[in-house]
Amino acid sequence: DAGVIQSPRHEVTEMGQEVTLRCKPISGHNSLFWYRQTMMRGLELLIYFNNNVPIDDSGMPEDRFSAKMPNASFSTLKIQPSEPRDSAVYFCASSRLAALDEQFFGPGTRLTVL
Amino acid sequence: KNEVEQSPQNLTAQEGEFITINCSYSVGISALHWLQQHPGGGIVSLFMLSSGKKKHGRLIATINIQEKHSSLHITASHPRDSAVYICAVFPIQGAQKLVFGQGTRLTINP
Numbered sequence: 707d708a709g710v711i712q713s714p715r716h717e718v719t720e721m722g723q724e725v726t727l728r729c730k731p732i733s734g735h736n737s738l739f740w741y742r743q744t745m746m747r748g749l750e751l752l753i754y755f756n757n758n759v760p761i762d763d764s765g766m767p768e769d770r771f772s773a774k775m776p777n778a779s780f781s782t783l784k785i786q787p788s789e790p791r792d793s794a795v796y797f798c799a800s801s802r803l804a805a806l807d808e809q810f811f812g813p814g815t816r817l818t819v820l
Numbered sequence: 821k822n823e824v825e826q827s828p829q830n831l832t833a834q835e836g837e838f839i840t841i842n843c844s845y846s847v848g849i850s851a852l853h854w855l856q857q858h859p860g861g862g863i864v865s866l867f868m869l870s871s872g873k874k875k876h877g878r879l880i881a882t883i884n885i886q887e888k889h890s891s892l893h894i895t896a897s898h899p900r901d902s903a904v905y906i907c908a909v910f911p912i913q914g915a916q917k918l919v920f921g922q923g924t925r926l927t928i929n930p
Contacts, residue, residue, distance in 0.1 A: 749906065749920045762917055795861060805917055806850055806910050811863035 710812035718818045724786040731800030741797040788819045824921040832927045839894040843907030855906040
């Protein structure tokens, strides 16, 4: 199995631009998570999908952030417009059943907003 | 006060030493996870446990539900064990999502 796949691995953009991060979960996994990691706040859950349905989006910072999961094998996290404080590493993870299960993390996308 | 506290925050040891990293939490939980984050940034799940002890190679994780405490032990430590180790708990009540500790940065010198 290829594991969780994320793209791009690195993204540098200018303030105000739209950013789209992509994730392909492990085949057969029913839950998908988007996390953000910063030095100040550590790992934070942004949003969690189960069977393609958003279950908990309370961690999404504000309306500039949106996430979709159109099918079981693909999810996007979009930031529009981006701001320098959005600079972080964004991880996607998936688990076989639910949030309680072991989670498998992707390699992350390092986002820098100038 | 954070719901999940790890100690120490930083730990440096010599190759071969026995390592212990501690995790204390303040809420009732369904499960506790130990994660490893390598210097390159990738995160790997090491253990998920809700009681007792689990062992995988040189790594051992224990949990005491009554005392709300878990430990991660590394026997015969090696420089390749150098990483950040993160404890995360899944609360029984409240938001159904992992709550993370701030991590313990472990450096093993040859």
